[in-house]
Amino acid sequence: MDRMAKGSHQKIARWKLEVEGIVQGVGFRPFVFRLAKKHGLCGLVFNHEKGVTIEVEGKLQILKKFTSDLKSGPPPLARIESIDVTELEPIGYPDFRIAPSAHAESGQTLISPDIATCGNCLRELFSPSDRRFFHPFINCTDCGPRYTIILRTPYDRPNTTMQKFKMCKNCAKEYEAPLDRRFHAQPIACPNCGPKVWLTDKNGRKIKASEPIKLAQELILKGEVVCVKGVGGFHLAVRAGDEKAVKKLRMRKYREDKPFAVMVRDLDVARELCCVNDAAEEIFLGTEAPILVLPRRSDSPIAETVAPRQKTLGLFLPYSPIHHLLFRGDLRYAVLTSGNLSDEPICHHNEDAFEHLKNIADYYLLHDRDIHIRCDDSVLKMFNDRPYFIRRSRGYAPNPIELGISGTSVLAVGAHLKNTICLTKGNKAFMSHHIGDLDNLPAFNSFLQATEHIANLFSIEPKIVACDLHPHYLSSQHAKKIGLGLVEVQHHHAHIASCLAEHKRDGPVIGLSLDGVGYGPDGTIWGGEILVCTLSDFKRAGYIKPLPMPTGEMAIKEPWRMAVSYLLEAFGEIPGEIEWDVEKSAVELMKQICKKRVNAPETTSAGRLFDAIAAIIGVRTTVNYEGQAAIELEQLAEPGEEKMLPFKLESGSNCVILNFFPTIREIVALKGEGTSAEKISGMFHKTFSQAFFDATKIISEKTGIKTVALSGGVFQNLLLLSQIKELSEQAGFEVLVHRLVPTNDGGLSLGQAAVAIAKSNL
Numbered sequence: 001m002d003r004m005a006k007g008s009h010q011k012i013a014r015w016k017l018e019v020e021g022i023v024q025g026v027g028f029r030p031f032v033f034r035l036a037k038k039h040g041l042c043g044l045v046f047n048h049e050k051g052v053t054i055e056v057e058g059k060l061q062i063l064k065k066f067t068s069d070l071k072s073g074p075p076p077l078a079r080i081e082s083i084d085v086t087e088l089e090p091i092g093y094p095d096f097r098i099a100p101s102a103h104a105e106s107g108q109t110l111i112s113p114d115i116a117t118c119g120n121c122l123r124e125l126f127s128p129s130d131r132r133f134f135h136p137f138i139n140c141t142d143c144g145p146r147y148t149i150i151l152r153t154p155y156d157r158p159n160t161t162m163q164k165f166k167m168c169k170n171c172a173k174e175y176e177a178p179l180d181r182r183f184h185a186q187p188i189a190c191p192n193c194g195p196k197v198w199l200t201d202k203n204g205r206k207i208k209a210s211e212p213i214k215l216a217q218e219l220i221l222k223g224e225v226v227c228v229k230g231v232g233g234f235h236l237a238v239r240a241g242d243e244k245a246v247k248k249l250r251m252r253k254y255r256e257d258k259p260f261a262v263m264v265r266d267l268d269v270a271r272e273l274c275c276v277n278d279a280a281e282e283i284f285l286g287t288e289a290p291i292l293v294l295p296r297r298s299d300s301p302i303a304e305t306v307a308p309r310q311k312t313l314g315l316f317l318p319y320s321p322i323h324h325l326l327f328r329g330d331l332r333y334a335v336l337t338s339g340n341l342s343d344e345p346i347c348h349h350n351e352d353a354f355e356h357l358k359n360i361a362d363y364y365l366l367h368d369r370d371i372h373i374r375c376d377d378s379v380l381k382m383f384n385d386r387p388y389f390i391r392r393s394r395g396y397a398p399n400p401i402e403l404g405i406s407g408t409s410v411l412a413v414g415a416h417l418k419n420t421i422c423l424t425k426g427n428k429a430f431m432s433h434h435i436g437d438l439d440n441l442p443a444f445n446s447f448l449q450a451t452e453h454i455a456n457l458f459s460i461e462p463k464i465v466a467c468d469l470h471p472h473y474l475s476s477q478h479a480k481k482i483g484l485g486l487v488e489v490q491h492h493h494a495h496i497a498s499c500l501a502e503h504k505r506d507g508p509v510i511g512l513s514l515d516g517v518g519y520g521p522d523g524t525i526w527g528g529e530i531l532v533c534t535l536s537d538f539k540r541a542g543y544i545k546p547l548p549m550p551t552g553e554m555a556i557k558e559p560w561r562m563a564v565s566y567l568l569e570a571f572g573e574i575p576g577e578i579e580w581d582v583e584k585s586a587v588e589l590m591k592q593i594c595k596k597r598v599n600a601p602e603t604t605s606a607g608r609l610f611d612a613i614a615a616i617i618g619v620r621t622t623v624n625y626e627g628q629a630a631i632e633l634e635q636l637a638e639p640g641e642e643k644m645l646p647f648k649l650e651s652g653s654n655c656v657i658l659n660f661f662p663t664i665r666e667i668v669a670l671k672g673e674g675t676s677a678e679k680i681s682g683m684f685h686k687t688f689s690q691a692f693f694d695a696t697k698i699i700s701e702k703t704g705i706k707t708v709a710l711s712g713g714v715f716q717n718l719l720l721l722s723q724i725k726e727l728s729e730q731a732g733f734e735v736l737v738h739r740l741v742p743t744n745d746g747g748l749s750l751g752q753a754a755v756a757i758a759k760s761n762l
């Protein structure tokens with residue numbers, strides 16, 4: 001009996017395993033091949049649009065072992081989402097092989113983001129005996145471009161921009177050898193068959209050079225502006241220690257003060273420029289290779305012009321072989337900033353670069369591997385040793401974000417500024433790379449292309465389109481023309497929903513949506529909101545006391561205008577001690593606009609309050625990039641045991657109203673006494689945080705809700721974020737802080753999508 005039972009277990013079985021997740025372009029099939037060989041199993045493995053299918057034939061016990069090994073040890077970049085096993089009749093496979101990709105009907109495969117050059121490739125890149133010594137396009141199944149070169153699924157070479165390069169014999173051999181690190185590495189290339197790099201002058205004339213990258217490096221060291229084609233677009237490179245060179249780039253790019261990022265050769269150089277702790281080191285060495293904004297060292301040799309009036313600096317490490325080659329030898333660090341005109345999308349075709357950058361770049365370092373979809377660098381800060389996104393793009397997009405809910409496929413078109421789009425399928429949200437501000441045609445076209453690309457890659461046919469409530473946003477107007485079911489989502493509800501969605505929550509929470517400006521359902525401009533909300537619905541529970549925003553959008557560019565409004569509310573007049581570099585008549589005009597309320601919509605914006613404070617204490621009266629006054633106010637703050645300034649909490653119709661006019665009065669008095677801007681900024685941060693915390697407590701007592709979600713652009717201010725989080729946690733609140741998507745408008749599309757799904761599930 002016993003022997004019989006044992007015998008039946010030893011019977012040959014055939015299992016079909018359907019694997020879904022990030023399983024293409026990450027060395028998954030060679031891994032399966034090796035695993036099957038190790039267990040002595042026969043069968044096959046192949047890619048298709050939904051993932052990877054494995055068939056294995058062998059003894060049942062071994063099939064089980066194979067499956068558990070498959071789950072426990074996939075290649076580092078693979079992410080198995082599910083394995084579906086079915087038993088089939090054995091057919092007697094003679095061996096195990098990797099079969100050609102099958103073309104299925106609908107796609108579900110997760111396309112990997114672009115991946116920074118791996119350690120193995122780097123070693124080969126710098127080994128004189130390797131056949132890819134100094135080859136600027138070295139890659140393998142563990143690294144290289146993905147998202148930016150794929151034209152369509154499945155992820156196979158003919159479906160990428162590598163289609164035009166015919167593999168040489170040696171490359172083909174590696175490509176076809178299941179045990180090779182480059183087995184089916186779609187962008188595989190070598191000096192004989194791969195793309196080429198060349199250097200041109202600013203008129204596009206090729207410059208003869210045996211080592212164009214080395215020459216580009218010399219030009220950068222000389223102080224020239226060199227345009228460098230990379231993975232997701234072009235960068236403009238210039239010496240970062242050279243005040244004159246950086247100023248030249250700023251002038252040509254019409255970018256006055258907005259900080260530039262600096263690429264550093266390695267971690268040692270990063271440590272010379274910034275304070276790098278273990279958590280930051282981990283991010284630097286990760287496969288995503290984002291720009292990390294870190295505290296700048298006081299003895300950092302970087303030119304002040306790189307990041308004027310900032311205590312921080314954005315650094316990133318080389319992430320493609322071209323960058324590694326550019327930074328070998330004498331070049332240890334350099335500014336590398338997006339190759340675009342201010343406000344336009346980053347260039348990604350050689351012709352675009354010549355056309356758009358002709359008055360900026362002195363030289364061009366180009367190559368002929370096309371970038372199908374542009375992808376800017378991602379930007380992160382560290383908050384409590386965890387990444388905190390400012391921009392989620394290259395290295396992260398299009399990795400899906402898993403939602404706690406599932407439903408109809410939605411297209412969310414995002415916000416107007418820092419636009420991203422989001423498409424959902426089941427419980428997965430596919431957010432695009434950073435698209436940018438939608439106020440020019442190239443950006444809008446890029447928005448359309450991104451939408452189509454992601455829909456195609458993941459075979460998503462949205463049934464619902466979600467957009468911002470703002471009637472004038474280009475994205476909202478586009479959404480209304482698509483002809484799908486429309487869900488309009490209030491801007492600040494979407495912010496809190498994005499925070500809820502990434503935490504797989506659906507509320508109710510007390511949401512602090514502290515932001516620049518967003519369209520309120522009452523037609524006024526919201527931005528300093530406390531919402532009691534779930535994914536599907538919200539109620540306004542608190543807000544900053546409204547006041548006129550004179551000249552509307554213009555007040556964003558000129559914070560002194562908002563200061564006039566605050567001073568009038570606080571004093572009824574502009575106090576004599578306030579002095580600005582603004583014409584007296586202009587101030588007078590602003591006063592009239594505020595008083596008569598013509599072209600002065602009401603606002604509750606938190607960002608505008610920060611602007612006003614910055615203007616009042618003399619940080620700056622005008623800005624030349626978004627949020628500059630508030631950012632500089634934060635950088636200035638000297639947190640410590642400073643005193644609390646007065647504020648008032650008033651009760652309105654079911655709402656707590658936060659009145660900061662007494663705060664303004666005290667700030668003007670302090671300034672009159674000669675208190676430093678640093679001290680006042682510290683006091684203001686403390687007061688603002690306390691006011692919002694006190695309001696939260698009142699709302700919590702009324703509603704019984706003990707969870708707080710923090711979102712909105714103002715929470716890019718880490719001082720404020722940590723203060724509000726700490727106060728809330730000390731009082732026993734659970735605090736939800738962003739960790740997967742930006743707190744600014746870059747994360748808005750996720751929130752819109754989550755709201756639309758939740759509403760349609762009602």
Ligand code: ZN
Nearest residue numbers: 118121140143
């Ligand atoms: Zn590699």
Ligand code: ZN
Nearest residue numbers: 168171190193
């Ligand atoms: Zn080759």
Ligand code: FE
Nearest residue numbers: 515516713745
């Ligand atoms: Fe916003």
